[in-house]
Amino acid sequence: MNIRFAALSLLLPFLAVSAASAQAPVLPGQLLYQKNCQRCHGANGKAGLNGAHDLTKSNLNAFGRTYLVTNGMGKMPAFGKTLTPQQVQQVVAYSLTLR
Numbered sequence: 001m002n003i004r005f006a007a008l009s010l011l012l013p014f015l016a017v018s019a020a021s022a023q024a025p026v027l028p029g030q031l032l033y034q035k036n037c038q039r040c041h042g043a044n045g046k047a048g049l050n051g052a053h054d055l056t057k058s059n060l061n062a063f064g065r066t067y068l069v070t071n072g073m074g075k076m077p078a079f080g081k082t083l084t085p086q087q088v089q090q091v092v093a094y095s096l097t098l099r
């Protein structure tokens with residue numbers, strides 16, 4: 001089970017990227033999230049490391065999150081220079097799926 005699960009989680013982002021062009025961007029943001037957000041927010045959004053907020057309890061909608069991720073706030077870094085607007089949109093869409 002462990003090895004299968006590990007293999008699956010490695011595969012998923014790649015599957016998601018190929019599906020992204022055709023479908024709503026839900027999964028492509030997962031890879032971006034793991035790379036850019038997980039170290040503070042944790043895999044499930046609840047970790048709250050480095051003063052980060054629990055994303056599962058956030059009331060911010062996609063518009064507010066896009067602004068915050070692009071421009072940063074307090075200890076939250078701005079990603080407007082490291083991510084394209086499309087990547088920001090994808091990672092925000094993924095963050096909205098965390099419950």
Ligand code: HEC
Nearest residue numbers: 036037040050051052053058059060065073074075076095
């Ligand atoms: C260096 C740690 C760090 C990283 C990396 C980080 N964040 Fe944050 N995040 C924070 C902190 C700290 C706050 C609280 C900011 C404040 O209100 O002062 C926050 C707040 C947020 C909020 C607002 C939550 C609320 O209060 O409603 C969202 C949404 C969010 N982050 C999404 C992301 C996303 C998406 C990424 C990756 C692109 C990311 N964060 C990467 C530290 C981080």
